[in-house]
């Protein structure tokens with residue numbers, strides 16, 4: 340690395356990236372401020388002018404009473420929550436605060452196995468014991484959807500003392516289960532339902548989109564307003580509804596986890612993004628949906644490509660899908676999603692949100708334009724002609740990790756003495772860390788779980804075919820932390 344102090348590599352990388360002017364089919368939705376006109380107005384233009392702190396008249400996020408309290412109340416009224424909180428450490432911070440406010444060491448918490456890695460912080464801080472629900476796997480696209488009601492019923496029966504349930508609604512692929520039914524099942528047992536709605540802040544504003552979690556009677560919901568609501572990266576909302584969670588405990592947990600110097604830029608962007616959604620959300624989403632439906636239509640005509648749509652719903656784990664999220668299977672092209680995303684980016688200046696082994700995920704959001712969508716269609720059509728090996732589909736990889744026994748809670752594993760071993764040597768040992776598939780940020784192995792032969796072989800196979808499995812360390816990225824025995 341060049342350690343010349345005249346360098347500012349991150350700033351340079353950002354300015355170079357911006358100069359490439361990619362077609363924008365990813366997050367955040369605000370598209371460098373373009374969809375929040377307040378931020379480009381004379382008052383907002385110099386963002387630095389808004390970067391103030393808890394001065395007179397500017398309230399205090401820890402104990403809000405004035406402008407922040409009012410802005411949060413407006414968010415609660417819009418989303419039909421009893422109380423809303425501004426978050427400055429993303430949805431991750433909100434999920435952790437919810438778990439910490441609900442669970443004590445040893446309490447069981449039901450979670451889908453395909454939950455986001457953000458839950459891990461909550462599990463370690465609280466000492467909760469995760470009980471995993473197996474999601475329904477969509478075999479055709481190769482991703483995990485939501486959980487089926489039968490799976491929840493079974494687990495609630497087996498774990499009658501659990502503290503509650505956390506679900507993801509929708510998944511990173513924009514797919515959602517029957518949340519109203521799942522919530523009703525949990526409420527019959529008087530268990531609170533916490534929802535990771537990182538990808539659903541726009542749901543209440545258009546009937547074509549899946550139902551939002553609060554309308555399905557969830558008790559607590561965390562939304563990445565920065566992803567689809569148009570606010571700045573890192574800003575999220577936490578909503579509470581009803582009495583199953585103690586709101587002062589949630590507020591205490593947020594004070595424990597969030598900075599005492601919250602960014603007014605982030606909070607102000609939440610305020611104006613909420614106002615924009617309230618005043619023009621439906622209209623803006625009409626345009627977004629029009630662009631998305633046209634792109635879906637054109638992409639579905641390209642040879643070998645399949646788009647996840649209504650015909651792929653199984654009404655178990657997949658009851659709804661978000662049509663603004665275009666999940667494209669490139670399996671029949673004989674290319675991986677990673678290769679297709681790389682080609683789109685390098686040869687066609689199109690940046691999609693995410694790729695996995697089989698799929699590309701492009702997001703048409705508030706900031707995306709017709710030109711962006713056309714660039715995607717054109718890029719895919721040309722890749723189809725030049726690169727695709729139609730009728731030579733990709734070899735299959737195992738879709739979900741093997742089940743492994745949990746020997747310790749994530750918290751116990753986190754605090755236990757540990758050592759580094761290679762993946763080869765790890766069989767029979769207990770992991771002290773998580774190994775995550777990222778994107779989409781889903782742990783395959785949690786701290787406290789035993790590394791079985793099947794898990795070693797599974798991780799080894801993913802690494803061998805360059806699937807982005809994160810968490811290994813050492814110069815060869817082949818070591819992981821295990822508990823010292």
Ligand SMILES: Cc1ncc(COP(=O)(O)O)c(C=O)c1O
Nearest residue numbers: 429430431455457511535537563
């Ligand atoms: C399903 C899901 N939950 C939670 C998160 C964390 O959200 P944030 O980045 O706002 O902390 C993400 C991030 O991508 C996610 O995909």
